[in-house]
Amino acid sequence: MIITIKDDFDLKKIEYSGQCFRAKELTDFPGLFRFILDDKILYIKKIEENKFEVDCSEADWTNIWTPFFDLGTNYSKIRKSIVDDPFMHNASDFGAGIRLLAQPHFETLISFIISQRKNIPAIKSSIEKLSELLGQKYTTEYEEIYSFPTPEAVLNASFDDINRCGLGYRTGYIIDAAQKVADKDIKLNELEALDDDELINQLKTIKGVGDKVANCVALFSYGRKSLAPVDVWIQRLIDNEYNGTNPFVKYGDIAGVMQQYAFYYMTHGK
DNA sequence: GGCCAGGCTGAAG
DNA sequence: CTTCAGCCTGGC
Structure with missing residues:
Protein backbone atom coordinates (compact mmCIF):
# COMPACT_ATOMS: atom_id res chain seq x y z
CA MET A 1 0.00 0.00 0.00
CA ILE A 2 1.18 3.48 -0.84
CA ILE A 3 0.57 6.22 1.68
CA THR A 4 1.10 9.95 1.55
CA ILE A 5 2.80 11.94 4.26
CA LYS A 6 2.91 15.66 3.61
CA ASP A 7 4.73 16.69 6.77
CA ASP A 8 8.42 16.25 7.76
CA PHE A 9 9.21 12.54 7.74
CA ASP A 10 12.71 11.10 7.43
CA LEU A 11 13.15 7.43 8.25
CA LYS A 12 16.92 7.54 8.61
CA LYS A 13 16.85 10.50 10.95
CA ILE A 14 14.19 8.80 13.05
CA GLU A 15 16.39 5.72 13.27
CA TYR A 16 19.36 7.78 14.46
CA SER A 17 17.45 10.20 16.66
CA GLY A 18 18.34 8.22 19.77
CA GLN A 19 14.80 7.65 20.99
CA CYS A 20 14.50 4.12 19.61
CA PHE A 21 16.96 1.24 19.56
CA ARG A 22 15.35 -1.47 17.44
CA ALA A 23 14.28 0.45 14.35
CA LYS A 24 16.62 -0.19 11.48
CA GLU A 25 17.29 -0.03 7.78
CA LEU A 26 17.72 -3.56 6.45
CA THR A 27 21.27 -4.08 5.26
CA ASP A 28 20.20 -6.27 2.35
CA PHE A 29 17.45 -3.86 1.28
CA PRO A 30 18.71 -0.27 1.34
CA GLY A 31 15.94 2.23 1.90
CA LEU A 32 13.69 -0.31 3.53
CA PHE A 33 13.14 0.40 7.22
CA ARG A 34 11.68 -1.88 9.86
CA PHE A 35 9.84 -0.79 12.99
CA ILE A 36 8.56 -3.00 15.78
CA LEU A 37 5.65 -2.05 18.02
CA ASP A 38 4.69 -4.80 20.47
CA ASP A 39 3.69 -7.69 18.17
CA LYS A 40 3.34 -5.51 15.07
CA ILE A 41 6.12 -5.20 12.54
CA LEU A 42 6.17 -2.55 9.85
CA TYR A 43 8.34 -2.36 6.74
CA ILE A 44 8.31 1.05 5.14
CA LYS A 45 10.15 2.55 2.19
CA LYS A 46 10.18 5.96 0.63
CA ILE A 47 9.08 5.83 -3.02
CA GLU A 48 9.09 9.49 -3.95
CA GLU A 49 8.57 12.85 -2.30
CA ASN A 50 5.84 12.44 0.34
CA LYS A 51 5.04 8.90 -0.85
CA PHE A 52 5.86 5.76 1.09
CA GLU A 53 5.19 2.09 0.57
CA VAL A 54 4.08 0.24 3.69
CA ASP A 55 3.31 -3.44 4.13
CA CYS A 56 0.37 -3.12 6.49
CA SER A 57 -3.39 -2.82 6.11
CA GLU A 58 -5.06 0.53 5.84
CA ALA A 59 -6.67 -0.02 9.22
CA ASP A 60 -3.31 -0.73 10.86
CA TRP A 61 -1.78 2.29 9.23
CA THR A 62 -4.55 4.51 10.53
CA ASN A 63 -5.01 3.01 13.96
CA ILE A 64 -1.52 1.89 14.90
CA TRP A 65 1.23 3.48 12.84
CA THR A 66 -0.25 6.94 12.40
CA PRO A 67 -0.24 7.58 16.16
CA PHE A 68 3.10 5.75 16.49
CA PHE A 69 4.76 8.27 14.15
CA ASP A 70 2.82 11.15 15.72
CA LEU A 71 1.40 12.07 12.32
CA GLY A 72 -1.31 14.15 13.93
CA THR A 73 1.30 16.78 14.81
CA ASN A 74 2.56 19.28 12.25
CA TYR A 75 6.34 19.30 12.69
CA SER A 76 7.15 21.67 9.84
CA LYS A 77 4.87 24.19 11.49
CA ILE A 78 6.77 23.70 14.74
CA ARG A 79 10.06 24.31 12.95
CA LYS A 80 8.79 27.48 11.37
CA SER A 81 7.63 28.80 14.73
CA ILE A 82 11.21 29.06 16.00
CA VAL A 83 12.30 32.68 16.24
CA ASP A 84 15.18 34.41 17.93
CA ASP A 85 17.11 31.22 18.65
CA PRO A 86 19.84 30.68 16.05
CA PHE A 87 21.09 27.40 17.45
CA MET A 88 17.64 25.84 17.58
CA HIS A 89 16.88 27.21 14.13
CA ASN A 90 19.92 25.44 12.69
CA ALA A 91 19.31 22.30 14.68
CA SER A 92 15.69 22.02 13.55
CA ASP A 93 16.74 22.62 9.97
CA PHE A 94 19.34 19.88 10.21
CA GLY A 95 16.97 17.49 11.99
CA ALA A 96 13.88 18.15 9.87
CA GLY A 97 12.12 14.82 9.44
CA ILE A 98 12.55 13.55 12.97
CA ARG A 99 9.33 12.64 14.74
CA LEU A 100 8.56 11.72 18.33
CA LEU A 101 7.56 8.06 18.37
CA ALA A 102 4.85 6.74 20.70
CA GLN A 103 6.65 3.62 21.86
CA PRO A 104 5.41 0.87 24.22
CA SER A 221 6.52 6.58 25.37
CA TYR A 222 3.89 8.84 26.95
CA GLY A 223 4.10 11.62 24.38
CA ARG A 224 4.92 14.29 26.95
CA LYS A 225 6.31 16.82 24.50
CA SER A 226 6.67 19.52 27.13
CA LEU A 227 9.51 17.52 28.70
CA ALA A 228 13.10 17.75 27.45
CA PRO A 229 15.43 15.11 28.94
CA VAL A 230 18.88 16.44 29.84
CA ASP A 231 21.68 13.98 29.11
CA VAL A 232 25.38 14.72 28.80
CA TRP A 233 24.98 16.01 25.24
CA ILE A 234 22.16 18.36 26.10
CA GLN A 235 24.02 19.48 29.22
CA ARG A 236 27.05 20.24 27.07
CA LEU A 237 24.80 22.30 24.82
CA ILE A 238 23.27 24.18 27.74
CA ASP A 239 26.72 24.96 29.11
CA ASN A 240 28.42 25.90 25.86
CA GLU A 241 25.69 27.62 23.85
CA TYR A 242 23.29 28.96 26.44
CA ASN A 243 25.57 29.88 29.35
CA GLY A 244 24.02 27.34 31.67
CA THR A 245 20.39 28.32 31.13
CA ASN A 246 18.08 25.58 29.88
CA PRO A 247 16.75 26.81 26.52
CA PHE A 248 13.99 24.21 26.25
CA VAL A 249 11.70 25.36 29.04
CA LYS A 250 10.55 28.41 27.11
CA TYR A 251 9.25 26.20 24.29
CA GLY A 252 6.43 24.92 26.49
CA ASP A 253 4.54 22.03 24.95
CA ILE A 254 7.05 21.57 22.11
CA ALA A 255 10.16 21.48 24.32
CA GLY A 256 10.59 17.77 23.68
CA VAL A 257 10.59 18.28 19.93
CA MET A 258 13.32 20.88 20.31
CA GLN A 259 15.28 18.47 22.48
CA GLN A 260 15.22 15.93 19.68
CA TYR A 261 16.43 18.42 17.09
CA ALA A 262 19.14 19.62 19.46
CA PHE A 263 20.27 16.14 20.40
CA TYR A 264 20.43 15.00 16.80
CA TYR A 265 22.36 18.12 15.83
CA MET A 266 24.81 17.66 18.70
CA THR A 267 25.45 14.00 17.90
CA HIS A 268 25.24 14.00 14.09
CA GLY A 269 25.84 17.59 13.06
CA LYS A 270 29.24 19.11 12.52
C1' DG B 1 45.03 -3.08 26.69
C1' DG B 2 43.00 0.95 28.59
C1' DC B 3 39.45 4.28 28.62
C1' DC B 4 34.91 5.66 28.95
C1' DA B 5 30.02 5.69 27.67
C1' DG B 6 22.95 9.19 25.93
C1' DG B 7 23.09 7.85 34.84
C1' DC B 8 21.80 6.19 39.34
C1' DT B 9 22.42 5.12 44.16
C1' DG B 10 23.87 5.73 48.61
C1' DA B 11 26.85 7.94 51.62
C1' DA B 12 29.19 11.79 53.17
C1' DG B 13 29.99 16.79 53.47
C1' DC C 1 20.54 20.44 49.70
C1' DT C 2 24.84 19.27 46.93
C1' DT C 3 28.65 16.55 45.76
C1' DC C 4 30.86 12.32 44.44
C1' DA C 5 32.85 7.65 44.26
C1' DG C 6 31.62 3.35 42.51
C1' DC C 7 29.27 0.66 39.51
C1' DC C 8 29.23 -3.93 35.17
C1' DT C 9 30.32 -4.50 30.58
C1' DG C 10 31.10 -3.90 25.79
C1' DG C 11 32.92 -0.79 22.00
C1' DC C 12 36.34 1.74 20.10
Whole structure:
Protein backbone atom coordinates (compact mmCIF):
# COMPACT_ATOMS: atom_id res chain seq x y z
CA MET A 1 0.00 0.00 0.00
CA ILE A 2 1.18 3.48 -0.84
CA ILE A 3 0.57 6.22 1.68
CA THR A 4 1.10 9.95 1.55
CA ILE A 5 2.80 11.94 4.26
CA LYS A 6 2.91 15.66 3.61
CA ASP A 7 4.73 16.69 6.77
CA ASP A 8 8.42 16.25 7.76
CA PHE A 9 9.21 12.54 7.74
CA ASP A 10 12.71 11.10 7.43
CA LEU A 11 13.15 7.43 8.25
CA LYS A 12 16.92 7.54 8.61
CA LYS A 13 16.85 10.50 10.95
CA ILE A 14 14.19 8.80 13.05
CA GLU A 15 16.39 5.72 13.27
CA TYR A 16 19.36 7.78 14.46
CA SER A 17 17.45 10.20 16.66
CA GLY A 18 18.34 8.22 19.77
CA GLN A 19 14.80 7.65 20.99
CA CYS A 20 14.50 4.12 19.61
CA PHE A 21 16.96 1.24 19.56
CA ARG A 22 15.35 -1.47 17.44
CA ALA A 23 14.28 0.45 14.35
CA LYS A 24 16.62 -0.19 11.48
CA GLU A 25 17.29 -0.03 7.78
CA LEU A 26 17.72 -3.56 6.45
CA THR A 27 21.27 -4.08 5.26
CA ASP A 28 20.20 -6.27 2.35
CA PHE A 29 17.45 -3.86 1.28
CA PRO A 30 18.71 -0.27 1.34
CA GLY A 31 15.94 2.23 1.90
CA LEU A 32 13.69 -0.31 3.53
CA PHE A 33 13.14 0.40 7.22
CA ARG A 34 11.68 -1.88 9.86
CA PHE A 35 9.84 -0.79 12.99
CA ILE A 36 8.56 -3.00 15.78
CA LEU A 37 5.65 -2.05 18.02
CA ASP A 38 4.69 -4.80 20.47
CA ASP A 39 3.69 -7.69 18.17
CA LYS A 40 3.34 -5.51 15.07
CA ILE A 41 6.12 -5.20 12.54
CA LEU A 42 6.17 -2.55 9.85
CA TYR A 43 8.34 -2.36 6.74
CA ILE A 44 8.31 1.05 5.14
CA LYS A 45 10.15 2.55 2.19
CA LYS A 46 10.18 5.96 0.63
CA ILE A 47 9.08 5.83 -3.02
CA GLU A 48 9.09 9.49 -3.95
CA GLU A 49 8.57 12.85 -2.30
CA ASN A 50 5.84 12.44 0.34
CA LYS A 51 5.04 8.90 -0.85
CA PHE A 52 5.86 5.76 1.09
CA GLU A 53 5.19 2.09 0.57
CA VAL A 54 4.08 0.24 3.69
CA ASP A 55 3.31 -3.44 4.13
CA CYS A 56 0.37 -3.12 6.49
CA SER A 57 -3.39 -2.82 6.11
CA GLU A 58 -5.06 0.53 5.84
CA ALA A 59 -6.67 -0.02 9.22
CA ASP A 60 -3.31 -0.73 10.86
CA TRP A 61 -1.78 2.29 9.23
CA THR A 62 -4.55 4.51 10.53
CA ASN A 63 -5.01 3.01 13.96
CA ILE A 64 -1.52 1.89 14.90
CA TRP A 65 1.23 3.48 12.84
CA THR A 66 -0.25 6.94 12.40
CA PRO A 67 -0.24 7.58 16.16
CA PHE A 68 3.10 5.75 16.49
CA PHE A 69 4.76 8.27 14.15
CA ASP A 70 2.82 11.15 15.72
CA LEU A 71 1.40 12.07 12.32
CA GLY A 72 -1.31 14.15 13.93
CA THR A 73 1.30 16.78 14.81
CA ASN A 74 2.56 19.28 12.25
CA TYR A 75 6.34 19.30 12.69
CA SER A 76 7.15 21.67 9.84
CA LYS A 77 4.87 24.19 11.49
CA ILE A 78 6.77 23.70 14.74
CA ARG A 79 10.06 24.31 12.95
CA LYS A 80 8.79 27.48 11.37
CA SER A 81 7.63 28.80 14.73
CA ILE A 82 11.21 29.06 16.00
CA VAL A 83 12.30 32.68 16.24
CA ASP A 84 15.18 34.41 17.93
CA ASP A 85 17.11 31.22 18.65
CA PRO A 86 19.84 30.68 16.05
CA PHE A 87 21.09 27.40 17.45
CA MET A 88 17.64 25.84 17.58
CA HIS A 89 16.88 27.21 14.13
CA ASN A 90 19.92 25.44 12.69
CA ALA A 91 19.31 22.30 14.68
CA SER A 92 15.69 22.02 13.55
CA ASP A 93 16.74 22.62 9.97
CA PHE A 94 19.34 19.88 10.21
CA GLY A 95 16.97 17.49 11.99
CA ALA A 96 13.88 18.15 9.87
CA GLY A 97 12.12 14.82 9.44
CA ILE A 98 12.55 13.55 12.97
CA ARG A 99 9.33 12.64 14.74
CA LEU A 100 8.56 11.72 18.33
CA LEU A 101 7.56 8.06 18.37
CA ALA A 102 4.85 6.74 20.70
CA GLN A 103 6.65 3.62 21.86
CA PRO A 104 5.41 0.87 24.22
CA HIS A 105 5.74 1.79 27.89
CA PHE A 106 7.53 -1.28 29.22
CA GLU A 107 9.99 -1.55 26.37
CA THR A 108 10.88 2.13 26.62
CA LEU A 109 11.28 1.92 30.37
CA ILE A 110 13.64 -1.05 30.20
CA SER A 111 15.53 0.32 27.21
CA PHE A 112 16.38 3.58 28.94
CA ILE A 113 17.32 1.85 32.18
CA ILE A 114 19.76 -0.14 30.07
CA SER A 115 21.02 3.01 28.35
CA GLN A 116 22.75 4.46 31.39
CA ARG A 117 26.52 4.60 30.98
CA LYS A 118 26.38 2.69 27.73
CA ASN A 119 26.99 3.75 24.17
CA ILE A 120 24.35 3.15 21.53
CA PRO A 121 25.86 -0.01 19.99
CA ALA A 122 26.07 -1.55 23.46
CA ILE A 123 22.48 -0.55 24.24
CA LYS A 124 21.23 -2.08 21.01
CA SER A 125 23.17 -5.26 21.58
CA SER A 126 21.69 -5.74 25.07
CA ILE A 127 18.15 -5.09 23.89
CA GLU A 128 18.48 -7.52 20.99
CA LYS A 129 19.86 -10.21 23.29
CA LEU A 130 17.02 -9.70 25.75
CA SER A 131 14.47 -9.94 22.96
CA GLU A 132 16.03 -13.06 21.47
CA LEU A 133 16.16 -14.68 24.86
CA LEU A 134 12.71 -13.78 26.17
CA GLY A 135 10.66 -12.32 23.34
CA GLN A 136 8.39 -14.04 20.90
CA LYS A 137 9.74 -15.07 17.54
CA TYR A 138 8.28 -13.74 14.30
CA THR A 139 9.23 -14.74 10.79
CA THR A 140 8.66 -12.19 8.08
CA GLU A 141 9.57 -12.28 4.40
CA TYR A 142 12.81 -10.47 5.24
CA GLU A 143 14.02 -11.80 8.57
CA GLU A 144 13.42 -13.61 11.81
CA ILE A 145 12.91 -11.19 14.65
CA TYR A 146 11.77 -11.22 18.25
CA SER A 147 9.30 -8.98 20.02
CA PHE A 148 10.39 -7.19 23.16
CA PRO A 149 9.78 -9.35 26.24
CA THR A 150 6.79 -8.87 28.52
CA PRO A 151 7.33 -8.15 32.23
CA GLU A 152 6.18 -11.71 32.98
CA ALA A 153 8.74 -13.17 30.60
CA VAL A 154 11.48 -11.20 32.34
CA LEU A 155 10.32 -12.44 35.74
CA ASN A 156 10.22 -16.04 34.59
CA ALA A 157 13.84 -15.89 33.53
CA SER A 158 16.72 -16.46 35.90
CA PHE A 159 19.01 -13.68 37.06
CA ASP A 160 21.90 -15.33 35.24
CA ASP A 161 20.00 -15.54 31.96
CA ILE A 162 19.14 -11.88 32.07
CA ASN A 163 22.62 -10.98 33.17
CA ARG A 164 24.02 -12.71 30.12
CA CYS A 165 22.55 -9.94 27.99
CA GLY A 166 25.46 -7.71 28.95
CA LEU A 167 23.52 -5.65 31.47
CA GLY A 168 26.02 -5.49 34.30
CA TYR A 169 24.73 -3.77 37.42
CA ARG A 170 21.49 -2.89 35.57
CA THR A 171 20.21 -6.47 35.79
CA GLY A 172 18.75 -5.86 39.24
CA TYR A 173 17.12 -2.65 38.06
CA ILE A 174 15.42 -4.46 35.20
CA ILE A 175 14.11 -7.22 37.41
CA ASP A 176 12.82 -4.62 39.85
CA ALA A 177 11.01 -2.82 37.04
CA ALA A 178 9.49 -6.05 35.69
CA GLN A 179 8.38 -7.01 39.17
CA LYS A 180 6.70 -3.68 39.90
CA VAL A 181 4.86 -3.82 36.58
CA ALA A 182 3.86 -7.49 36.77
CA ASP A 183 2.70 -7.11 40.38
CA LYS A 184 0.62 -4.08 39.37
CA ASP A 185 2.65 -2.10 41.82
CA ILE A 186 3.00 0.30 38.93
CA LYS A 187 0.31 0.29 36.27
CA LEU A 188 2.04 1.71 33.23
CA ASN A 189 -1.20 2.27 31.34
CA GLU A 190 -2.82 4.14 34.18
CA LEU A 191 0.12 6.50 34.43
CA GLU A 192 -1.15 8.03 31.20
CA ALA A 193 -3.77 9.87 33.23
CA LEU A 194 -1.22 11.58 35.48
CA ASP A 195 0.18 15.03 34.89
CA ASP A 196 3.85 15.36 33.97
CA ASP A 197 5.23 15.78 37.49
CA GLU A 198 3.26 12.87 38.92
CA LEU A 199 4.24 10.66 36.00
CA ILE A 200 7.93 11.42 36.52
CA ASN A 201 7.65 10.78 40.26
CA GLN A 202 5.94 7.44 39.74
CA LEU A 203 8.54 6.32 37.22
CA LYS A 204 11.32 7.31 39.62
CA THR A 205 10.04 4.86 42.23
CA ILE A 206 11.62 2.17 40.04
CA LYS A 207 15.22 1.35 40.87
CA GLY A 208 17.69 2.68 38.36
CA VAL A 209 15.23 5.31 37.13
CA GLY A 210 16.34 8.85 37.84
CA ASP A 211 15.50 12.18 36.27
CA LYS A 212 16.98 11.52 32.87
CA VAL A 213 15.52 8.05 32.33
CA ALA A 214 12.10 9.11 33.65
CA ASN A 215 12.02 12.07 31.29
CA CYS A 216 13.00 9.88 28.34
CA VAL A 217 10.22 7.42 29.10
CA ALA A 218 7.72 10.24 29.53
CA LEU A 219 8.70 11.84 26.21
CA PHE A 220 9.31 8.77 24.07
CA SER A 221 6.52 6.58 25.37
CA TYR A 222 3.89 8.84 26.95
CA GLY A 223 4.10 11.62 24.38
CA ARG A 224 4.92 14.29 26.95
CA LYS A 225 6.31 16.82 24.50
CA SER A 226 6.67 19.52 27.13
CA LEU A 227 9.51 17.52 28.70
CA ALA A 228 13.10 17.75 27.45
CA PRO A 229 15.43 15.11 28.94
CA VAL A 230 18.88 16.44 29.84
CA ASP A 231 21.68 13.98 29.11
CA VAL A 232 25.38 14.72 28.80
CA TRP A 233 24.98 16.01 25.24
CA ILE A 234 22.16 18.36 26.10
CA GLN A 235 24.02 19.48 29.22
CA ARG A 236 27.05 20.24 27.07
CA LEU A 237 24.80 22.30 24.82
CA ILE A 238 23.27 24.18 27.74
CA ASP A 239 26.72 24.96 29.11
CA ASN A 240 28.42 25.90 25.86
CA GLU A 241 25.69 27.62 23.85
CA TYR A 242 23.29 28.96 26.44
CA ASN A 243 25.57 29.88 29.35
CA GLY A 244 24.02 27.34 31.67
CA THR A 245 20.39 28.32 31.13
CA ASN A 246 18.08 25.58 29.88
CA PRO A 247 16.75 26.81 26.52
CA PHE A 248 13.99 24.21 26.25
CA VAL A 249 11.70 25.36 29.04
CA LYS A 250 10.55 28.41 27.11
CA TYR A 251 9.25 26.20 24.29
CA GLY A 252 6.43 24.92 26.49
CA ASP A 253 4.54 22.03 24.95
CA ILE A 254 7.05 21.57 22.11
CA ALA A 255 10.16 21.48 24.32
CA GLY A 256 10.59 17.77 23.68
CA VAL A 257 10.59 18.28 19.93
CA MET A 258 13.32 20.88 20.31
CA GLN A 259 15.28 18.47 22.48
CA GLN A 260 15.22 15.93 19.68
CA TYR A 261 16.43 18.42 17.09
CA ALA A 262 19.14 19.62 19.46
CA PHE A 263 20.27 16.14 20.40
CA TYR A 264 20.43 15.00 16.80
CA TYR A 265 22.36 18.12 15.83
CA MET A 266 24.81 17.66 18.70
CA THR A 267 25.45 14.00 17.90
CA HIS A 268 25.24 14.00 14.09
CA GLY A 269 25.84 17.59 13.06
CA LYS A 270 29.24 19.11 12.52
C1' DG B 1 45.03 -3.08 26.69
C1' DG B 2 43.00 0.95 28.59
C1' DC B 3 39.45 4.28 28.62
C1' DC B 4 34.91 5.66 28.95
C1' DA B 5 30.02 5.69 27.67
C1' DG B 6 22.95 9.19 25.93
C1' DG B 7 23.09 7.85 34.84
C1' DC B 8 21.80 6.19 39.34
C1' DT B 9 22.42 5.12 44.16
C1' DG B 10 23.87 5.73 48.61
C1' DA B 11 26.85 7.94 51.62
C1' DA B 12 29.19 11.79 53.17
C1' DG B 13 29.99 16.79 53.47
C1' DC C 1 20.54 20.44 49.70
C1' DT C 2 24.84 19.27 46.93
C1' DT C 3 28.65 16.55 45.76
C1' DC C 4 30.86 12.32 44.44
C1' DA C 5 32.85 7.65 44.26
C1' DG C 6 31.62 3.35 42.51
C1' DC C 7 29.27 0.66 39.51
C1' DC C 8 29.23 -3.93 35.17
C1' DT C 9 30.32 -4.50 30.58
C1' DG C 10 31.10 -3.90 25.79
C1' DG C 11 32.92 -0.79 22.00
C1' DC C 12 36.34 1.74 20.10
